[in-house]
Amino acid sequence: MNLLEILLDLNETFSLALVAIFLILVYRWSFTTLSKNSPPSPPKLPIIGNLHQLGLQPHRSLEALSQRCGPLMLLHFGSVPVLVVSSSEAASEIMRTHDLNFSNRPKSVILEKLLCNYKDVASAPYGEYWRQVKSICVLNLLSNKRVRSFRAVREDETKSMIDEITKHSSFSRVVNLSEMFATLTNGVICRVALGRKYSSADCVEGGQTFKELLLEFGNLLGTFSIGDFIPWLAWLNRVNGLNAKLDRVAKQFDDFLDKVIQDHKDDRSRSGNDGQSQIDNDNQNDFVDVLLEIQKANSLGFPLDIISIKALILDMFAAGTDTTYTVLEWAMTELLRHPSIMSKLQNEVREIVGNKSHITENDLVDMRYLKAVIKETLRLHPPIPLLVPRKSTQDVKINGYDIKANTQVIVNAWQIGRDSKSYHNPEEYDPERFLNTHSGIDYKGNDFQLIPFGAGRRICPGIQFAMAINEIALANLVYNFNWTLPGGAKCEDLEMSESTGVTIHRKYPLKVVAIPYSY
Numbered sequence: 250m251n252l253l254e255i256l257l258d259l260n261e262t263f264s265l266a267l268v269a270i271f272l273i274l275v276y277r278w279s280f281t282t283l284s285k286n287s288p289p290s291p292p293k294l295p296i297i298g299n300l301h302q303l304g305l306q307p308h309r310s311l312e313a314l315s316q317r318c319g320p321l322m323l324l325h326f327g328s329v330p331v332l333v334v335s336s337s338e339a340a341s342e343i344m345r346t347h348d349l350n351f352s353n354r355p356k357s358v359i360l361e362k363l364l365c366n367y368k369d370v371a372s373a374p375y376g377e378y379w380r381q382v383k384s385i386c387v388l389n390l391l392s393n394k395r396v397r398s399f400r401a402v403r404e405d406e407t408k409s410m411i412d413e414i415t416k417h418s419s420f421s422r423v424v425n426l427s428e429m430f431a432t433l434t435n436g437v438i439c440r441v442a443l444g445r446k447y448s449s450a451d452c453v454e455g456g457q458t459f460k461e462l463l464l465e466f467g468n469l470l471g472t473f474s475i476g477d478f479i480p481w482l483a484w485l486n487r488v489n490g491l492n493a494k495l496d497r498v499a500k501q502f503d504d505f506l507d508k509v510i511q512d513h514k515d516d517r518s519r520s521g522n523d524g525q526s527q528i529d530n531d532n533q534n535d536f537v538d539v540l541l542e543i544q545k546a547n548s549l550g551f552p553l554d555i556i557s558i559k560a561l562i563l564d565m566f567a568a569g570t571d572t573t574y575t576v577l578e579w580a581m582t583e584l585l586r587h588p589s590i591m592s593k594l595q596n597e598v599r600e601i602v603g604n605k606s607h608i609t610e611n612d613l614v615d616m617r618y619l620k621a622v623i624k625e626t627l628r629l630h631p632p633i634p635l636l637v638p639r640k641s642t643q644d645v646k647i648n649g650y651d652i653k654a655n656t657q658v659i660v661n662a663w664q665i666g667r668d669s670k671s672y673h674n675p676e677e678y679d680p681e682r683f684l685n686t687h688s689g690i691d692y693k694g695n696d697f698q699l700i701p702f703g704a705g706r707r708i709c710p711g712i713q714f715a716m717a718i719n720e721i722a723l724a725n726l727v728y729n730f731n732w733t734l735p736g737g738a739k740c741e742d743l744e745m746s747e748s749t750g751v752t753i754h755r756k757y758p759l760k761v762v763a764i765p766y767s768y
């Protein structure tokens with residue numbers, strides 16, 4: 250054997266040894282880190298764990314995996330253990346029986362940078378600070394009374410949307426409903442939170458419009474940051490520009506909110522309102538006013554600093570805009586695909602309203618079918634299909650499985666809403682079910698078959714706020730117009746693809762033709 254042959258032989262042996270070591274590592278990684286009593290897990294890869302199995306629509310991929318592993322399944326996203334919950338019974342264990350233990354939130358570089366270092370409600374760790382800011386949300390910003398006080402804003406913004414659609418319809422132009430709904434919800438939230446609209450014409454630092462900044466903010470919230478799951482790869486966020494983008498958008502929002510808050514302070518001192526308690530008695534107060542008043546009066550027994558005020562305002566945009574308009578988008582999509590349901594809804598609304606030119610919120614009280622349509626839409630298309638992740642604080646046993654402290658929890662509300670054990674023909678869009686067999690089921694966190702807003706301590710405080718916009722907007726849409734698809738397309742041809750990201754809206758905008766209805 251000459252030297253070359255010896256070297257080649259050695260090389261082959263070395264390669265074989267490397268492959269063998271790699272396979273042993275894969276095997277050990279897949280099976281040895283789980284304790285005997287952990288929930289079932291699909292095999293995972295070294296370093297990335299089960300991340301490769303998520304795909305672009307994680308709610309669908311997780312459903313497929315849970316069909317093999319069961320309603321409590323343990324995955325690993327990089328080095329982070331993640332408990333995936335896929336049945337109403339298991340969700341009730343997490344968000345009712347053991348809610349206290351699962352009321353924390355995982356950390357994320359994106360939330361840290363965009364939401365003022367976790368000073369908002371949604372990303373704040375469970376504890377005294379979270380309790381304080383959540384109570385501001387529940388009692389001061391999003392209470393029933395406060396939501397009612399913004400009725401004129403909702404009616405006004407809805408009227409603007411209907412007028413815009415009427416203009417399009419008089420030229421038989423195609424209407425981009427997705428865009429209309431985004432404008433409507435942004436308009437309402439801007440006016441309610443900041444006191445006026447900041448839209449296409451308003452530039453923020455850096456020359457962007459406020460609308461563009463909001464869009465970028467929303468997109469960043471839905472971005473995947475590898476460093477959250479594989480900490481030693483966090484440097485990739487610097488290389489791919491994510492960190493720089495997060496810093497820029499956070500700074501632009503910070504400067505913008507500084508200016509909004511200063512304008513409010515100036516207005517208040519000009520009008521002589523500074524120092525008078527207006528938290529409860531002035532219907533015209535926007536959220537910035539309410540928060541400044543709380544700060545000034547120190548009425549909650551803890552200091553509310555300016556960063557917390559900004560973080561709370563940011564939460565309203567982060568949590569309230571995309572989620573709310575998504576419901577309208579899917580509701581209209583399903584109504585267009587189901588003409589008999591559309592006409593049943595139109596009959597109800599038109600009968601109750603009579604021949605007024607537009608609907609007021611008083612008219613909504615008796616619209617039972619409208620409410621069933623919205624519920625059925627939330628069942629099949631929960632805007633955040635995997636809810637907002639939670640994190641356990643202590644070791645706990647659930648259904649006989651050991652769940653360790655610091656395990657992330659994902660609840661697949663999308664899959665739970667389509668469970669045939671809870672719903673007959675679960676894939677069918679059938680609002681009637683919520684008037685008959687399932688009339689007792691609501692989405693307020695007590696019925697775990699329907700949890701688009703979550704449940705327990707961390708439940709969404711914006712349910713009333715979101716529903717008030719959705720009901721008035723949907724009633725007006727079906728009252729004022731009949732609807733068809735452009736170019737005579739058939740309703741069954743309507744594209745149903747979903748977007749990617751945290752909030753799942755339509756992948757392609759909903760484009761329709763509106764025909765004015767004459768009463």
Ligand code: HEM
Nearest residue numbers: 370371568569572573636637702703704707708709711715
């Ligand atoms: C259809 C519309 C909406 C949906 C589907 C929705 C859904 C959710 C979900 C799933 C959570 C997490 C709940 C949990 O962990 O159990 C949440 C939390 C939250 N939502 Fe909403 N939301 C909507 C509208 C709104 C609106 C309009 C606002 C405010 C204006 C809002 C503010 C919040 C806040 C502040 C939290 C954090 C609560 C906490 O961590 O304690 N949401 N929302």
